[in-house]
Amino acid sequence: MALGLNTMLEKSETLLGSDHASVVSMNLFVALLCACIVLGHLLGKTRWMNESITALIIGSCTGIVILLISGGKSSRILVFSEDLFFIYLLPPIIFNAGFQVKKKHFFRNFMTIMLFGAIGTLISFVIISLGAIHFLEKMNIGDLTISDYLAIGAIFSATDSVCTLQVLKQEETPLLYSLVFGEGVVNDATSVVLFNAIQRFDLTHINSAIALEFAGNFFYLFILSTALGVAAGLLSAFVIKKLYFESHATNREVALMMLLAYLSYMLAELFHLSSILTVFFCGIVMSHYTWHNVTDKSKITTRHTFAALSFLAEIFIFLYVGMDALDIEKWDVVRNSPGQSIGVSSILLGLILLGRAAFVFPLSFLSNLTKSSTDERIDWKKQVTIWWAGLMRGAVSMALAYNQFTTSGHTKLLGNAIMITSTISVVLFSTVVFGLLTKPLVKHLQPPSKRLTTPISSFHEPLISSQGQSEYNIDDHPISLGMFWNTPSRAIHHYWRTFDDAVMRRIFGGRGVSERVPGSPIDTSVRLWIEDVDNKEIHIEP
């Protein structure tokens, strides 16, 4: 709850007799967060709004009020800090995403997700960079180097998985959700890796050797980051299984899971890996193994604590971006060239639309070639939804732009100021306008309920499994070599689950292997309730 108000602390010497203004700001910020939750809930009943947009709007309004009160001096109560974002706010969001994602869908579409997230982002990066070089150089907006243009490509390739999550519902459109969301995570990681590579490499003269090194660097980071996340997750499973905390130890288990997840993130930072990927895979492994080794109360608590922290971090970010958008300093510099600023923002928005279209449709076509069943194919309606749902830009773009174009939050050069204000405009416009249109679009293109009402069990596999029973009981038929070539991901899935049952779950626990309730008085409906299968179906809560 006290995540990252560190910027306040830098100002206040001591709270016991502390600087009044910073305590006022902290109060205001916490009160605004409460307001966002309450108003977001009330407005969320309409089909247009969601908490992100509410927070953005409340943030902007507060910004205006502060601007008026302070006589046009400042609109912010906190200075945007990348640290705040990357150290405190992003880890819970991405970890929770990994922890809650439906693994079956994620891994079944693993190849497609990687195709979209890695190759797609690269395509988008190239198109936006080239477009930026082509259009912005003509506009004469100050000294932007080749690195700056490449950075622009990376900045605007980062989709906003946070906002996407609020628009698509895992229960309603599971395939789309896992594709868009999985792509979002890989995409975030790819953008950050690209961005770091751009800052590190000397890109004034690109040749094939540097390009190759660049690619090698990328895969090295990708594989090591994933391995670290998996290792941290397995460690937590092993420790909790071996220690076998007594039944009162819910607090210890929850604390240990939190700490290990955070440790994986910080270790990735330490080794200059992609911490986003690491903590995402740590979340996946923890939900696959660790979660089954803890008490029932820890199960419920971790599910909802991680979700609540992630939810708070999301609102925090949007409230903050809204408030920061009106910061007068940035707009002061570009005041004399409003046309340029609007022009740059429009060009960037156009490039984002184009860059995304340039990989979603071709890559979907490629992906469809490998799928045999029509059910798993991405039809054109889904393609349009995927294209649209990934257009929003958010806090990752903001943080990267601040990193590239400012020195500790302040902007003086015209070119830099224009890039910052354009980033803010693009983030606000894409989140509010594209975001508002996404829900109706999804409703229109993907009429719900047909999938939802009938065979829920088809995508919620039976969850009560007795000792040692496999959880992989869908399409569990023998596999041939021919099939491997036709549907490689299914074959991999088959071998993986054999290995998982025989080796991994023996060591690290997991569903059915190390559940703590052998002959408990909890009946089936309650077990389903604890495992959070589908509230709508069970109707325990009215």
Add this chain to the structure above:
Amino acid sequence: MALGLNTMLEKSETLLGSDHASVVSMNLFVALLCACIVLGHLLGKTRWMNESITALIIGSCTGIVILLISGGKSSRILVFSEDLFFIYLLPPIIFNAGFQVKKKHFFRNFMTIMLFGAIGTLISFVIISLGAIHFLEKMNIGDLTISDYLAIGAIFSATDSVCTLQVLKQEETPLLYSLVFGEGVVNDATSVVLFNAIQRFDLTHINSAIALEFAGNFFYLFILSTALGVAAGLLSAFVIKKLYFESHATNREVALMMLLAYLSYMLAELFHLSSILTVFFCGIVMSHYTWHNVTDKSKITTRHTFAALSFLAEIFIFLYVGMDALDIEKWDVVRNSPGQSIGVSSILLGLILLGRAAFVFPLSFLSNLTKSSTDERIDWKKQVTIWWAGLMRGAVSMALAYNQFTTSGHTKLLGNAIMITSTISVVLFSTVVFGLLTKPLVKHLQPPSKRLTTPISSFHEPLISSQGQSEYNIDDHPISLGMFWNTPSRAIHHYWRTFDDAVMRRIFGGRGVSERVPGSPIDTSVRLWIEDVDNKEIHIEP
């Protein structure tokens, strides 16, 4: 999980390309926290150790290792910051204490707790201050003013409720627990209020007018702080009851409760009230009203999330104090006068023992006069336990001492350095030695099980109550005026519960009034399990 690593952030410019050393420290600190949990669990099976002491020892050992590696330069990976302590670590601990305390016992002994916590702390403060003036002035340890001596009184009157909580068990000795723990919270608040008053008032010439103003100030703070906490708690109950979040909204409910609790703490800071008291009463009110308005999953999640956060904060503090204890700078100044430092520490320990004895025994006698049943009386064994269990000094003393005797964490003057090192010695000695002896002492003086095995229902009131049924079903007989004089607290309790049933719970919800599960499939044992009555009795978890 990322609570208050702000000190790190001040150093690191940006994490994306950030200062390596600070990331290393953060990793080390998180890893040490994990180690404390795991080792604390393994060692906790013995009757001597607990997590606090484990963390202290691990902290000290790490301090030694860092000292050796850095060649005697530093033993700390984080600089002790009062902000870290008062803004991030203390609120979850105190809030959780209020949230988990058994209200029935707390309020039944309310008068005794207030007597011990307020009057007792004042007595202890006077004795330690006078003793310090008497003994320390003779020792010639540098320029200490009258304010310094009074501050010493306040610093060493603050018992360590955190450590106490780990030693006494609510289930085994409910009366003792509520007395010692309740006293600890009121005592913390009293000490902080006293300390602030000392810093604010001009105490060079004390007269009756100033003393009266001092007392008035104290009661004003006490009443307003309590009122603010109650108001925040009631607000959360009202909002959640009125909004009636749908059944999926566990995350929102949990986030809102966290935010409002934190807001109450920060508001108290804003108005210069006692934030400890505020957040404690906010916790009590939230567990009495708000907790019953949320979904079953929120119930379990809040219970354990708050406990886990509090647990983490506790370990963090002890690990930190252990690490800070070996900081070379402080010891450098007093190196030439080891005798003085040991002398001061011993005198202070003696004064603590005396100051506590001086109020526990007389006030217990006073308290016993008002009790009619022998069951509620504090016999001499209990008195000894109360005396002993409150001897530990902890993080509050450390934070206050740093505030009084250092300028932003650094000590140069001899007098100040001696006071800091003595505080550290007293904290370490009292926590480790007194702490280690407390468990055996409690076992010896309060043989367990007699109360525990037989009538559990006598202190766990029936928890499944139908619509509108009163929860106050123990000694619910009519009340006469005569009885009011004999047992005033029981009479107050009677009027309060009538009022609570008739008015408060209509508006704010509460047990039986706003439970969300009218005809749910969850049976009795599961309901008891959700409400966390007593795991040992129900045996759902093995």
